[in-house]
Amino acid sequence: MKEYRDLVVHEGNQPLVDALEMSILSLLTGKPIHVHVEGLRGTGKTTVVRAMKSILPCIERIAGCSYNCEPTSPHCPVHRNLGPEDLSLLGTESVSIPFLEISHAAKLGTVVGSIDLAKVVDPNRPEVALLPGVIPRAYRGIIFVDEINRLADTSPELTDVLLDVMGTKPGRLQVEETGLPTFTLPVMCCVWAASNPDEEPGALEDIRRQLSDRFDFVINMGRPQNHDTVKRILSGSKTSYDSTWLQHGSSVPQKAGLLRKIFLPDELASLLAELYVSFGIESLRAVEAISLGARARAALNSRTNVLLDDIRGVLAITLRHRVDGATLINISKFLDEYESRRGGHRERDRQPENSGDDREDGQAASENSRALARSGDNVARPDSLWDRLMRGMGLIRPDPLRKPGLSQQRGVTSATGESARQRGHGRHYAAGGGTSIADPRDVDVCAPPGKAKSLFQLSGGDILFTEEDLRTR
Numbered sequence: 001m002k003e004y005r006d007l008v009v010h011e012g013n014q015p016l017v018d019a020l021e022m023s024i025l026s027l028l029t030g031k032p033i034h035v036h037v038e039g040l041r042g043t044g045k046t047t048v049v050r051a052m053k054s055i056l057p058c059i060e061r062i063a064g065c066s067y068n069c070e071p072t073s074p075h076c077p078v079h080r081n082l083g084p085e086d087l088s089l090l091g092t093e094s095v096s097i098p099f100l101e102i103s104h105a106a107k108l109g110t111v112v113g114s115i116d117l118a119k120v121v122d123p124n125r126p127e128v129a130l131l132p133g134v135i136p137r138a139y140r141g142i143i144f145v146d147e148i149n150r151l152a153d154t155s156p157e158l159t160d161v162l163l164d165v166m167g168t169k170p171g172r173l174q175v176e177e178t179g180l181p182t183f184t185l186p187v188m189c190c191v192w193a194a195s196n197p198d199e200e201p202g203a204l205e206d207i208r209r210q211l212s213d214r215f216d217f218v219i220n221m222g223r224p225q226n227h228d229t230v231k232r233i234l235s236g237s238k239t240s241y242d243s244t245w246l247q248h249g250s251s252v253p254q255k256a257g258l259l260r261k262i263f264l265p266d267e268l269a270s271l272l273a274e275l276y277v278s279f280g281i282e283s284l285r286a287v288e289a290i291s292l293g294a295r296a297r298a299a300l301n302s303r304t305n306v307l308l309d310d311i312r313g314v315l316a317i318t319l320r321h322r323v324d325g326a327t328l329i330n331i332s333k334f335l336d337e338y339e340s341r342r343g344g345h346r347e348r349d350r351q352p353e354n355s356g357d358d359r360e361d362g363q364a365a366s367e368n369s370r371a372l373a374r375s376g377d378n379v380a381r382p383d384s385l386w387d388r389l390m391r392g393m394g395l396i397r398p399d400p401l402r403k404p405g406l407s408q409q410r411g412v413t414s415a416t417g418e419s420a421r422q423r424g425h426g427r428h429y430a431a432g433g434g435t436s437i438a439d440p441r442d443v444d445v446c447a448p449p450g451k452a453k454s455l456f457q458l459s460g461g462d463i464l465f466t467e468e469d470l471r472t473r
């Protein structure tokens, strides 16, 4: 199995590597990011996923606890009712973050848990106990489901379990086994999955949309496009991969500590709320994923301030399975316009890295928020439905702020060079090819000459005409 340092990272798999790194950071802060990678056979999806095992840090747990109980806040049925003295007698141990797999042929008992037969037949102390399955044992760790589309197709009961596990953060797992009382366990783990939408039974989104929506990120795995990259893969030569993970000399737990301090600035939170409402995004999970993803991206780049570029960086992977392509493009244009309205240059994520790595809680984030607020007095001017409609039709509204010569006449000149205002049509939306549409809010409306009548109130002569009538009109 390849290790992380053996990966040949190229333009096709870089988004997956980045997403998994963000997911590991989020796991350490208790807010797991679930990642689904889609791609053709042979593109190396599972190789990248399994290679991440080699960079997983260690966690402390109560010694011998197969549920990975946190020493200070145990959750498992064995330890959750013990007092501090009893817990301290048990001691702790350091283990690497669990990485467990569920295949599409897995059984419910092995995934959730089943009666521990070894304990039942123990001649010295026979007892009925639960043998925890993959999910309870992956607490504070990672579960990898290869070919998740096939699992969703053939095992509806396992899919229901995953829906519960991934529905909330932390999720929940209900264990029901004959001979044991039913009990519920909290589940805090990242679910990583892979699938090939071009093979039977098709894309997960089409098989179980609910499960597809549970994934915070969906990554499209690409092929290497470069001749040299393919050569490097063939020769198995190690690459000097410029990973953000290894940059700046920060360790994984340090970056996770950074993520805990990062908050989304007020202004960017308003922007996400505007996206959610205006573009009719169905699932609230979408904006939650953008928010968490943007913060994780900032932490990965050793920053405490979240930039608009962080939101852009996770936009496609958080929305591609939740909205159609046209909406995604329009959202992207909306962000471009938002940025140009702010009047600022585009903030890049590789800005000076000393922007407050070791500052206290959110200080840098709030300063960033203030800086954004200062950057223009036309911040966050919300778009109207009409504006968005015009943009969706490709009729881009010229920005009068960028054309001071035209702004005085409040609008633009039409294709004929005549001032829009002079013609009483107010602001115009131009397609660039000479056609233009007036903003109805600026059109001078004349009152109709008489009160309007409904069709039923009209007499036959009002709506039926002979050809003779039409000629004389």
Ligand SMILES: [Zn+2]
Residues within 6 Å of the ligand: 062, 065, 066, 067, 068, 069, 074, 075, 076, 077, 078, 079, 080
């Ligand atoms: Zn425990």
